[in-house]
Amino acid sequence: MAVARLDIVVLDCPDPKALAGFYAELLGGEVEGADDARWVDLYVRDGTRLAFQRAEGFQPPRWPAADHDSQQLHLDLRVDDMAEAERAALALGAQALDTEDDGGKRGFRVYADPAGHPFCLVHP
Incomplete structure (x- = not known):
C-alpha cells in the first residue's frame, strides 16, 4: 500500500x-x-x-557529472517525432547536451532547459 x-x-x-x-x-x-x-x-x-x-x-546542474554538481534529476519527455521535437525544443531555447542517438537506436537525446536542468526527449 x-x-x-x-x-x-x-x-x-x-x-x-x-x-x-x-x-x-x-x-x-x-x-x-x-x-x-x-x-x-x-x-x-x-x-x-x-x-x-x-x-x-x-547554479544549474552539470550533465554528465559524477561529483557533487551532478544533474540531481531530469525529466523524460515522450515524443512522436524526434527531429520535430528537437527543432522545437532548440527554437524555444533548449541547449543540446548529448544528441547522438545511434541512428535512433538509443531512443533518447539529452538537452538542458534555459535554466540548465537536463531533460531527455524520448522516442519509444
Missing part, C-alpha cells in the same frame, strides 16, 4: 515565469503565477503539474 502519491515536480530556477513559459511551449498547458512570483505553476493538458520556484544564487 502506498503511503503517498506524487503531487508535483518542482524545479528551482532564477526566473520561474520564464522557465514555466519554456515548458508550456514544449509540453502545452497553462501557466499560473505573476511575473514577479517566487512560485509559478504549469498545468499541462494531461493533468500533470510542474512548478518553478525562484532560487537565489541558483
Whole structure:
C-alpha cells in the first residue's frame, strides 16, 4: 500500500515565469503565477503539474557529472517525432547536451532547459 502519491515536480530556477513559459511551449498547458512570483505553476493538458520556484544564487546542474554538481534529476519527455521535437525544443531555447542517438537506436537525446536542468526527449 502506498503511503503517498506524487503531487508535483518542482524545479528551482532564477526566473520561474520564464522557465514555466519554456515548458508550456514544449509540453502545452497553462501557466499560473505573476511575473514577479517566487512560485509559478504549469498545468499541462494531461493533468500533470510542474512548478518553478525562484532560487537565489541558483547554479544549474552539470550533465554528465559524477561529483557533487551532478544533474540531481531530469525529466523524460515522450515524443512522436524526434527531429520535430528537437527543432522545437532548440527554437524555444533548449541547449543540446548529448544528441547522438545511434541512428535512433538509443531512443533518447539529452538537452538542458534555459535554466540548465537536463531533460531527455524520448522516442519509444
